[in-house]
Amino acid sequence: MVDRLLSADDKQAETELLVRADNIFVANGMLKAYAIIENMAQTCAAQLGYADVYVNGHDDVRIGYIGSVKRMQIDASPRVGETLRTRMEVVEDFGDMKLVTTESFVNNHRIAVAELTIALSGERREA
Numbered sequence: 001m002v003d004r005l006l007s008a009d010d011k012q013a014e015t016e017l018l019v020r021a022d023n024i025f026v027a028n029g030m031l032k033a034y035a036i037i038e039n040m041a042q043t044c045a046a047q048l049g050y051a052d053v054y055v056n057g058h059d060d061v062r063i064g065y066i067g068s069v070k071r072m073q074i075d076a077s078p079r080v081g082e083t084l085r086t087r088m089e090v091v092e093d094f095g096d097m098k099l100v101t102t103e104s105f106v107n108n109h110r111i112a113v114a115e116l117t118i119a120l121s122g123e124r125r126e127a
Contacts, residue, residue, distance in 0.1 A: 001025075001035065001042040010055045012089045013047030015039075019078045030077040031084070036112050040102040041066050043086045044118050048098075053127045060124040067097065067117035076111040088116075096120045 006014040017039055019026065025035030049061040078084045085105045092099035097119055104112040 001039045002046055005046050005050065006085075008047050008050035008054075010051045010090075012087070013043055013050065014085065014087045015043045015046055017084045017086070019080050019082050019084060021080045026080060029080050031079075033074050033077060036074055036077070036084070036104055037066075037069060037072070037114065039084060039086055040088065040104065040112075040114055040116060041118075043088045043102065044098075044100055044116060047088055047090070048118070048120070049127065058124075058127070060126050062120045063123040063125060064098075064118045064120045067119040070115040070117075072112075072114040074112040076106065076109075078106045078111070082106050 001017060002015040003018055004016045006016060019031050025032045045064060048064055052058045052061045088100050088102045090098050090100050097117060100116050102114050102116060103110055
C-alpha cells in the first residue's frame with residue numbers, strides 16, 4: 001500500500017501510492033476508506049523500518065500493529081490514476097507504543113487525517 005518512501009527520519013515520513021484499478025481495495029474506480037487507514041499504517045511501518053535500519057543501525061526491523069485509530073476524518077477518496085501522498089509524525093514515543101498523527105493528500109488537497117497508536121511487538125524481521 002506504499003509505492004515510494006519520499007522522506008523519513010526518526011520522527012516522520014512521507015509516502016506515495018498510485019491508485020491502480022487492480023488494487024484489491026478499489027471499487028467503482030475509487031479507493032475504499034479502510035484502504036486509506038491501511039496506507040497510513042503502512043506509512044508508519046515505513047518510518048519505523050527506516051528508523052530501525054538507517055537511524056539506529058539495526059539489521060532487522062520491529063513488527064508493529066495498529067493499536068487504535070482516533071480522530072479519523074475522511075473527506076474524499078482517491079480515484080484510479082490519482083496519487084495518494086501520506087505524511088506521518090511521531091508525537092509521543094513510549095518505547096513499544098507510538099502515538100502518531102497522519103494526513104493524506106491528493107493533488108495537495110488534504111482528504112484524510114487520523115491519530116494512530118502503533119504497538120510494537122518484540123518480534124523482528126530481517127530488513
